[in-house]
Amino acid sequence: MDIEVLGGLSVREHNISITPTAPKPRQVLALLSLHADHVVPVSTLMEELWDDRPPRSARTTLQTYILQLRELIGQALARDGQETATAKDVLVTLPGGYRLQTRGGSVDFHEFERRAGAGYRAMDAEDYAGAAKRLRDALSLWRGAALADVQAGSRITLEARRLEETRLCALDQRIEADLRLGHHRELLSELTVLVNQYRMHESLHGQFMLALHRSGRRGEALTVYQRLRATLVRELGLEPSTALGRLQRSILMAHPEAPLPPAPEMAGPRPAARVG
Numbered sequence: 272m273d274i275e276v277l278g279g280l281s282v283r284e285h286n287i288s289i290t291p292t293a294p295k296p297r298q299v300l301a302l303l304s305l306h307a308d309h310v311v312p313v314s315t316l317m318e319e320l321w322d323d324r325p326p327r328s329a330r331t332t333l334q335t336y337i338l339q340l341r342e343l344i345g346q347a348l349a350r351d352g353q354e355t356a357t358a359k360d361v362l363v364t365l366p367g368g369y370r371l372q373t374r375g376g377s378v379d380f381h382e383f384e385r386r387a388g389a390g391y392r393a394m395d396a397e398d399y400a401g402a403a404k405r406l407r408d409a410l411s412l413w414r415g416a417a418l419a420d421v422q423a424g425s426r427i428t429l430e431a432r433r434l435e436e437t438r439l440c441a442l443d444q445r446i447e448a449d450l451r452l453g454h455h456r457e458l459l460s461e462l463t464v465l466v467n468q469y470r471m472h473e474s475l476h477g478q479f480m481l482a483l484h485r486s487g488r489r490g491e492a493l494t495v496y497q498r499l500r501a502t503l504v505r506e507l508g509l510e511p512s513t514a515l516g517r518l519q520r521s522i523l524m525a526h527p528e529a530p531l532p533p534a535p536e537m538a539g540p541r542p543a544a545r546v547g
Contacts, residue, residue: 272361272376274304277383277434278414280421284347284361285354291343294422295320296336301421303362303371305430307378312368319424337362337369380434383412387441390448399448406445413438439472446478455485466495470502473515484522492522 275281280301282290291297302319303311316333317325326332341358348354348361356374363370386409393402417434418427442465449458462479469475476499483492496511496519503509511519 272307272371272373273378274307274373274376275379275414276301276304276418277379277412277438278417278419280304280418284344285351287347287350289340289343289347291339293339295332296339298422298424298427299333299336300340300371301418301423301427302430303369304378305380305427307371307373310365310368310370314367315426316369319426322425337364379412380417383409383437383441386412387437390441390444394444394448399451403445403448403452406441406448409441410438410445439469443474443478446475450478450481455482458482459486466499471499471506473499473512477515477518480518480522484525489522489525493519496522 273281273283273286280290280297281288282300282304290300298320299316302316313330313333317329320333321329341362344361345358348356348358361372361374363372386405390402390404390406390409393399393405417431417438421427423431446458446462458478459482462475462482465475466472466479476495480492480495483489483495496515499515500511503511510516
């Protein structure tokens, strides 16, 4: 079974889609996919579907959704005359929950984790060209916001946010690698979009400031800092971090042609991309 969640939900058995169109069964499949090869408790599935207000028929309704998914799985399995497994072997009932078996198939967020990890190791080894290549390769797996076409309850929303944090971390490190390679001018258009999309993300703003300064646009770099500071103060009542303040002062005091040190580390620790 091949699972993709880094964008719209796609689950395929023998290259045949088993992704339902109905919102609730689709929601169940999405949560099972996020925890592929692990048991998802019935209580977790019910919380996802109905939060803390499940109807009296919740368990029966959930079982109906499981049956609908197994019907789709069974149809896909039937297309392969050599397949001996049944739908119950793929979507397994266990005490207290259900487990979706990948049976050696691909899971895009696990592959993202593997590729991003290789990029982080290259960064640690100061192989910036290798890091940029590996992290760009990892980020290419994203086709949009995680599970963008799934009606999300509390559990899927939490997992989608976690996945987005792993994407942002990989993006941050890929831009850092490109800056260290001297690609500051090539980064300007991308960073212009990113700082408008993530208006309070300090690391991206710091990278934009550095790219602007190294492109001879010192005044614009300082304007980026002031705009971020105004946003942080207005919306959170906070000043920019000490690291970003040091970068701002370095740009303020530097001659236009003077090189600056690499952007200070402002991102948090690299999160693991594994969800299940």
